[in-house]
Amino acid sequence: MNKYSPKKFIFQAESDRQVRQWHFSFSQIMAAMGFASVLIGAILFFSAELFTQWIYQNRLKEIQTEYSSIFSTLNFLQEEVINLDSQLGEIEERDKAVRSYADFPPIDQDVRELGIGGILIEKTPEIDNMLPKVKTRLTDLELDIDQISRRVRLELASYEDIYDKVKKDTEKLKHIPSIRPIIGGYLNSGFGWRPDPLDGKRRFHYGLDITVSSGAPILSPADGVVQEARIRGGYGKYVKINHSYGYKTSFLHMSQLNVKKGQMVKRGDILGKSGSTGRTSGPHLHYEVKYYGTPLDPLDYFFTGNIK
Structure with a gap:
């Protein structure tokens, strides 16, 4: 092995x-x-x-x-x-x-x-x-x-x-009245009770009387639409403007109308010229401001310019 x-x-x-x-x-x-x-x-x-x-x-x-x-x-x-x-x-x-x-x-x-x-x-x-x-x-x-x-x-x-x-x-x-509606002149009669200059009776005066010579330009105090532009009795030639928002203004005793009913106007536009038409004792502008139909003192709506 x-x-x-x-x-x-x-x-x-x-x-x-x-x-x-x-x-x-x-x-x-x-x-x-x-x-x-x-x-x-x-x-x-x-x-x-x-x-x-x-x-x-x-x-x-x-x-x-x-x-x-x-x-x-x-x-x-x-x-x-x-x-x-x-x-x-x-x-x-x-x-x-x-x-x-x-x-x-x-x-x-x-x-x-x-x-x-x-x-x-x-x-x-x-x-x-x-x-x-x-x-x-x-x-x-x-x-x-x-x-x-x-x-x-x-x-x-x-x-x-x-x-x-x-x-x-x-x-x-x-659309709110805010400027003086006429250049020049002076305040002759204010808003409120007074003796009427023609008959002496005590009556409420719903506007301002601004004494100014005939032919002075009358200005729109705010934007609006001419509601009336015509001759109306004691108002003489007058213009009413609807400014919307409840405000309306009126201008009396004018010698000339430069606007027509329905016409749109802007603040400062010329509405016409001052005069002595209608029931008046002399050349002047009667100016009214109403708010929803209630007469207001226009002096409260003179935001620019002064009246002497």
């Missing part, structure tokens, strides 16, 4: 002088290969670990830089929100003053704080995946912006209301 003879590996190196041989058993070769495999594996493992740590550290630095930038941006935006809130507060105070000046009712404080409308911010996975601290700051910022947006919308609506009212009031002002 043959005995087992372990295999051997011979490595031979030749040179000019001599031949060298190394003898390794199979088990030695396997052990060496195993050691080499372990060594290579360890090198690869530690290399991969070092590479992973290097990537992690670099990514961590990038993330820290990104979040530092995010926080800087959030801080800047928060400061901007604070500035906007302060400026909006000033606008709201001016709005209160303007509404008061325009005789407009104030906005309820609860409504002013709540505002109207708002903005819809879509939630995305990126927001949900943010760090809690960043997410909280961002949520607070969104709420602040939404609140300011509501208040701005309310202010815009308020100013639109005020603008509409002022526009209407401006249009109304064009």
Whole structure:
């Protein structure tokens, strides 16, 4: 029976002088290969670990830089929100003053704080995946912006209301008698009780008598439509204007009529010329102002110019 003879590996190196041989058993070769495999594996493992740590550290630095930038941006935006809130507060105070000046009712404080409308911010996975601290700051910022947006919308609506009212009031002002109806002359007789200049009887005088020479231009005190332009008994040649909004004015004893019934006139337009037609003691203009049929003192409607 043959005995087992372990295999051997011979490595031979030749040179000019001599031949060298190394003898390794199979088990030695396997052990060496195993050691080499372990060594290579360890090198690869530690290399991969070092590479992973290097990537992690670099990514961590990038993330820290990104979040530092995010926080800087959030801080800047928060400061901007604070500035906007302060400026909006000033606008709201001016709005209160303007509404008061325009005789407009104030906005309820609860409504002013709540505002109207708002903005819809879509939630995305990126927001949900943010760090809690960043997410909280961002949520607070969104709420602040939404609140300011509501208040701005309310202010815009308020100013639109005020603008509409002022526009209407401006249009109304064009139709309210406000200027002296004749240039020159002097006040001869005012509004109220007085002795009649022709018969001496005490009568109520429903207008003003402005003494002026014949031919002086008579002006429309406001925008309106000529309701009458004719000769009427003791009035002589006279004009009545309907200014709308309840106001009507009359001009008596004229020597000439420059307008016709139904004609539209503007403040300052010439209606005719002064004279002494009708029941009168001399050249003058009798001027009346009525509001929804009630006689008013015309002096209260001389907003420009004075009568001596």
